[in-house]
Amino acid sequence: MHSSHSxxxxxxxxxxxxxxxxxxxxxxxxxxxxARLLKGHDFSRxxxxxxxxxxxxxxxxxxxxxxNLSFVFLCLLLLASSAALHAQGNYEIQxxxxxxxxxxxxxxxxxxxxxxxxxxxxxxxxAPTNHAEHETVELTQGINDWSEVGFYIFTSEQSGLGAQxxxxxxxxxxxxxxxWGWPVGVSLSTEVGYQRALFSYDTWTWEIRPIVDQTRGRxxxxxxxxxERTWHGPDVNLGIGFSPAAKISYDFNKYVSGGFEYYADYxxxxxxxxxxxxxxxxxxxxxxxxxxxxxxxxxxGLGPTAATDRWIVKGILGRRFTWGHQPPQPLPQGP
Amino acid sequence: xxxxxxxxxxxxxxxxxxxxxxxFLRRSTAASLWIASxxxxxxxxxxxxxxxxVLADYTxxxxxxxxxxxxxxxxxxxxxxxxxxxxxxRLTEGKPVTIDVVNRLTRPxxxxxxxxxxxxxxxGSMEEGTPMIAPGARTRIQFTPRxxxxxxxxxxxxxxxxxxxxxxxxxFGFLLVExxxxxxxxxxxxxxxxxxxxxxxxDQEHFLVLHEWxxxxxxxxxxxxxxxxxxxTINGRMLGHADPISVRPGQxxxxxxxxxxxxxxxxxxLPGHQFQIVALDGRPVPTQAKVxxxxxxxxxxxxxxxxxxxxxxxxxxxxxxxxxxAGLGAVIEYAGSTSKPQWTDPASLSWDYxxxxxxxxxxxxxxxxxxxxxxTSKFQGHGALNRWMIDGKSFPDQVPITFRQGxxxxxxxxxxxxxxxxxxxxxxxxxxxxxAGKPTSGVYKDVVIVxxxxxxxxxxxxxxxxxxxxxxxxxxxxDLGFMALIHYA
Numbered sequence: 001m002h003s004s005h006s007x008x009x010x011x012x013x014x015x016x017x018x019x020x021x022x023x024x025x026x027x028x029x030x031x032x033x034x035a036r037l038l039k040g041h042d043f044s045r046x047x048x049x050x051x052x053x054x055x056x057x058x059x060x061x062x063x064x065x066x067x068n069l070s071f072v073f074l075c076l077l078l079l080a081s082s083a084a085l086h087a088q089g090n091y092e093i094q095x096x097x098x099x100x101x102x103x104x105x106x107x108x109x110x111x112x113x114x115x116x117x118x119x120x121x122x123x124x125x126x127a128p129t130n131h132a133e134h135e136t137v138e139l140t141q142g143i144n145d146w147s148e149v150g151f152y153i154f155t156s157e158q159s160g161l162g163a164q165x166x167x168x169x170x171x172x173x174x175x176x177x178x179x180w181g182w183p184v185g186v187s188l189s190t191e192v193g194y195q196r197a198l199f200s201y202d203t204w205t206w207e208i209r210p211i212v213d214q215t216r217g218r219x220x221x222x223x224x225x226x227x228e229r230t231w232h233g234p235d236v237n238l239g240i241g242f243s244p245a246a247k248i249s250y251d252f253n254k255y256v257s258g259g260f261e262y263y264a265d266y267x268x269x270x271x272x273x274x275x276x277x278x279x280x281x282x283x284x285x286x287x288x289x290x291x292x293x294x295x296x297x298x299x300x301g302l303g304p305t306a307a308t309d310r311w312i313v314k315g316i317l318g319r320r321f322t323w324g325h326q327p328p329q330p331l332p333q334g335p
Numbered sequence: 336x337x338x339x340x341x342x343x344x345x346x347x348x349x350x351x352x353x354x355x356x357x358x359f360l361r362r363s364t365a366a367s368l369w370i371a372s373x374x375x376x377x378x379x380x381x382x383x384x385x386x387x388x389v390l391a392d393y394t395x396x397x398x399x400x401x402x403x404x405x406x407x408x409x410x411x412x413x414x415x416x417x418x419x420x421x422x423x424x425r426l427t428e429g430k431p432v433t434i435d436v437v438n439r440l441t442r443p444x445x446x447x448x449x450x451x452x453x454x455x456x457x458x459g460s461m462e463e464g465t466p467m468i469a470p471g472a473r474t475r476i477q478f479t480p481r482x483x484x485x486x487x488x489x490x491x492x493x494x495x496x497x498x499x500x501x502x503x504x505x506x507f508g509f510l511l512v513e514x515x516x517x518x519x520x521x522x523x524x525x526x527x528x529x530x531x532x533x534x535x536x537x538d539q540e541h542f543l544v545l546h547e548w549x550x551x552x553x554x555x556x557x558x559x560x561x562x563x564x565x566x567x568t569i570n571g572r573m574l575g576h577a578d579p580i581s582v583r584p585g586q587x588x589x590x591x592x593x594x595x596x597x598x599x600x601x602x603x604x605l606p607g608h609q610f611q612i613v614a615l616d617g618r619p620v621p622t623q624a625k626v627x628x629x630x631x632x633x634x635x636x637x638x639x640x641x642x643x644x645x646x647x648x649x650x651x652x653x654x655x656x657x658x659x660x661a662g663l664g665a666v667i668e669y670a671g672s673t674s675k676p677q678w679t680d681p682a683s684l685s686w687d688y689x690x691x692x693x694x695x696x697x698x699x700x701x702x703x704x705x706x707x708x709x710x711t712s713k714f715q716g717h718g719a720l721n722r723w724m725i726d727g728k729s730f731p732d733q734v735p736i737t738f739r740q741g742x743x744x745x746x747x748x749x750x751x752x753x754x755x756x757x758x759x760x761x762x763x764x765x766x767x768x769x770x771a772g773k774p775t776s777g778v779y780k781d782v783v784i785v786x787x788x789x790x791x792x793x794x795x796x797x798x799x800x801x802x803x804x805x806x807x808x809x810x811x812x813x814d815l816g817f818m819a820l821i822h823y824a
Contacts, residue, residue: 099554179565181551215554215718254558254714289717292556327655330602330630330684 090115090129091136091154091166093283093301093314095247095261096211096224098185100175101142101320109295109318111136118309127198129309132158134166138318146177150191156199167200169193175211187211202233207243218251220259227269242269249287257287261299265307279308293320391435391475393424395446395488397468398439400505404568404662405576410548413440414505415488419571420544420595421508424488426480429515434476436468442500443467443492446476448510449634450486450617450781452762453478455801459491460761462730462820463802482764483514484617485591485636493814494597496720498550498562501810502597502633505571509542509593512617537640538586543569543651545603545631545663546595557753559714559721562598562811566662567653573662574652575676582643583670589613590651591638594631597810600755600784602654602686603629605667606679607645612691614638618764620691621777628654630686632757632784634808643669650678688767688783692775699776699794702745706736710785710807710817712752722815723752723807729816736805736821738797746793750785756812757782758791761804765793782808797823 092111101107111134118129135157140150150173154166175187189209197203206229213222224245230236243266249259261283267273285299295318303309400414415421426432438444445467447459455463457478468474488510494501547564555561566573582588590610594601609625616636629637652664659678666676689696713722713729726734738744746765748758759782767778769792785791797803806818 178553178563179549179551181549215560215716217719218716220717251714251716257717289558328680328682328684330686 090118090132090309090312090314091134091156092138092152093261093263093281093299093312094297094316095222095245095263096187096189096209096213097222098175098187098211098213100146100148100173100187101140102322103142103144104322104324104326105142106321106323107138107140107142107295107318108321109138109140109316111138111314111316113312113314115309116311116313118312125198126201127156127158127161132156140171145179147172147174149173152193154195154199164198165196167193167195167203183214185211185213197233200233202230202235204232205230219248220251220257221248222246238268239271240269242266242272247285249285255289257289259285261285261301263301273307276305277307278305279303280305281308281312283312283314285314294318295320389433391433392426393422393432394435394437395421396437396439397444397446397490397506402505402571404548404566404571405573408566408573410566412504412548413499415508419505419546419568421488421506423509423511423542426510426512427515428481428483428512429479431477431479435473436476437473438468438470441470443469444506445491446488446506447491447761448478448486448488449759450482450484450510450636450764451478451512452481452764452799455762455803458762458804459488460804461491462804462818463761480512482618483512485593485614485638486510486512486617487593487595487634487636489595494810495814496552501814502595503550503810505546507544507546507593507595509544509591536587537589539580539582539588540591541580541588542591542593543665544571544593544595545569545601546571547597547599547658547661547663550597554717558717560717560719564599564661567658568662569665574650574659574664575666576662577665579648579666579668579676580651581668581670584643584646586643588641588643589638590641591636592629592631593636594633596633598633598812599658600630600632600757601658601663602684603631603651604654604681605641605651606649606677606681607647608641608643608649610637610639610641612637612639615688615691615778616764616780616782618779621693622691624690626686626690627681628684628686630684630784632755632782632808633810634757634759634782635780635784643667646672648672648674648676650676652678654681654684687770688778688780689770689773689775691778692767693777696774697776698774700743702794703742704739705745705747707747707749708736708805708819709749710752710756712754720811720815721752721754723812723817725805725817725819728819730806730818730820733819736819737824738795738803738821739824740797740800742796744795744797746795748783748785748791748793750787750789750791753787754809754812755784755786756817757784757808759806759808760795762799762801763795763797763803765795768792768794 090113093113094111113134115129115132118132120128120130122128135155137153138150140148142148150171152169154168155163156166157163169191170193171189171191173187173189175185176182189211191207194204207226209224209226211222211224213220226243226245228241228243230238243264245263247259247261249257251257263281265279267278281301281303283299283301285297288296290296295316297316299314301312301314395415397413397415398417400412400417401409402412402414402419403409436446445459445461445465456465457476459465461467488508490501490506492501494503547567549565550562552560553563570577592603604627609627610629611623611625612620613623614620629639631637646669648669649667650664651667652659709726711724711727713724715722722729728734745768750756764779764781767775767780767783769775771789783791783793800823803821804818805821806813
């Protein structure tokens with residue numbers, strides 16, 4: 001067994017809508033400097049709370065080209081406005097395991113994520129994340145023993161907006177069958193979807209996510225070096241972003257596993273953002289393996305960088321449903 | 336598939352001692368060992384051992400083997416005499432036999448004569464003291480077979496996480512012990528005489544061995560690792576890739592089925608037909624009940640009669656579609672039927688040993704010794720196999736378990752784990768006394784499935800002194816501690 005635990009311990013992935021954080025890598029000015037400059041405009045918190053750290057290419061070019069104060073201000077203005085292009089992640093916070101849902105099985109998951117401390121202000125009409133409650137319904141249907149298709153319904157509820165539909169994604173996924181006997185689980189996921197501009201200016205996005213994992217004794221680890229691309233929105237020209245996620249956990253007993261989940265966004269793969277501007281999140285997380293049919297995950301995430309929501313509480317509740325013709329099962333003991 | 340193979344006539348003499356002449360003639364021409372490969376047990380004349388003055392009755396050669404389970408599907412394994420299953424060895428109860436075993440492998444090996452009441456020095460368990468057979472070595476094994484019945488032989492080495500060892504490979508074969516002429520001591524030992532009730536004539540006899548190949552680890556429902564397989568076979572061939580069993584309407588066929596799986600219990604069905612159970616683990620049963628499905632834990636044997644009264648082309652196969660698709664099945668083809676093999680799920684899966692016991696269970700005298708044995712597991716991680724324990728200890732650590740010769744023992748198998756376990760006692764057979772609290776009698780076994788969370792009780796009067804191995808016959812359970820060595824006081 002080299003996939004995630006049979007009870008879906010860590011399957012899933014992060015919702016990666018496109019976004020743009022005005023990282024200044026290449027411009028000689030980091031996001032911290034931006035934040036200091038923008039304090040008077042109440043943008044510092046907004047910038048610091050972005051989920052994404054992709055650089056804004058036009059601003060960088062301008063900054064490089066001129067370097068004088070007027071251009072700095074021009075860049076800042078552009079960057080400040082582009083900060084609003086960020087998307088709000090935190091809809092599905094999960095590291096994928098290589099295991100896929102079994103055929104004739106529907107996995108229904110509810111992802112509940114609350115941003116305890118996050119972005120507090122509207123930025124160019126894009127809603128803040130602070131105290132936002134994101135509920136995502138994920139439906140994953142197993143096709144065969146090596147593939148599945150997932151579908152997402154993203155919603156958000158917060159003060160002043162009420163409950164809002166955010167968008168939908170579809171996610172086919174294939175894996176190396178367990179019967180191949182590979183020492184690690186290997187899977188490849190791709191995800192395409194739409195999200196409303198109120199929540200992400202990049203309305204159409206695409207992601208490809210390799211997945212490698214292994215369960216060895218009481219230890220489990222998984223790595224998801226995801227790549228993402230904007231199809232429609234301001235980030236179309238930014239190229240491919242790099243958003244890895246990883247997990248390591250330990251089985252305290254048969255029912256309780258605990259460990260750490262890591263989520264990051266390094267910006268464009270050809271223009272990695274500075275650490276300050278990267279999104280970095282660490283979630284101490286617990287998985288409860290109470291039944292093969294249930295998946296329960298809970299974690300509290302800390303965003304240590306300025307570009308990350310500070311505190312997020314996440315929970316996942318999943319239930320497997322089998323359907324279709326099932327083979328006969330043994331009767332209970334006795335005649 | 337009629338065959339005149341002389342080694343194929345068999346248990347009929349055990350279970351149908353009163354055959355009519357017509358039935359006997361039919362049997363002698365139609366009885367067959369339904370395997371694609373020829374029997375390769377070398378008879379006396381062919382098994383001469385240059386270094387020994389006395390020729391062996393049989394020679395088994397253990398060697399690596401490339402075996403085709405279906406066109407284009409070849410497995411690399413090890414086996415006896417270059418065939419799967421190994422050759423059928425026909426012995427006679429009470430008549431000493433000499434078997435030479437040649438180990439052509441690069442690892443030590445050992446052959447266990449499963450179901451035989453023989454001394455520990457030859458039983459085929461290094462834990463009991465049987466010498467291992469060194470790589471390249473030849474060893475001579477001599478014992479006096481008892482009891483009669485359908486038994487088997489197989490490797491008895493540990494595999495741990497190596498799927499090229501132990502029962503994950505092809506080292507298994509039938510061992511058929513026919514009763515001696517006249518009254519059989521073991522028949523007397525059965526004390527039921529139920530076996531003497533003739534099941535009636537039969538027209539064909541087939542030996543079927545279930546096994547799986549290309550094992551790998553998967554996550555299990557109980558959270559730990561377990562073993563899964565890519566392929567399954569009956570007599571070394573996947574479903575649809577062996578000659579069908581050809582029958583005619585009205586015929587009765589006698590099936591001898593062995594589950595030689597390393598780890599999996601199996602449920603079998605033959606749509607439209609019922610199985611009349613004749614013997615379990617080679618021992619005739621008092622009540623030859625008819626059932627729709629068969630359950631065989633690893634190492635269990637079932638002998639059953641089937642009346643061919645539903646013409647067509649049918650699959651005798653695993654009820655689990657995944658296992659059936661992996662190859663665990665055989666085709667039964669009526670004469671004149673040419674359709675595609677048909678499968679219909681049975682309404683339910685039901686198996687109860689008590690159905691084959693005495694109609695009214697005999698409650699014998701109070702046992703002299705009650706011997707409770709508690710089975711538990713220890714979780715070692717989602718990425719590991721469970722550790723198994725008997726009375727809280729994993730082999731080789733164990734609490735002392737002692738038999739006292741001649742006394743009535745009540746073995747109490749208390750399975751507190753979440754898995755079913757096929758429990759096997761070497762060199763002895765026991766009589767089932769209760770299943771999950773419900774009494775029974777008359778069913779003698781050397782392997783019994785103790786379902787998760789239940790208790791099975793069995794009676795035993797030990798009469799075969801020497802170290803006796805007791806273990807779960809699931810290879811991965813045995814490897815990880817589910818074993819104990821019982822000593823005689």
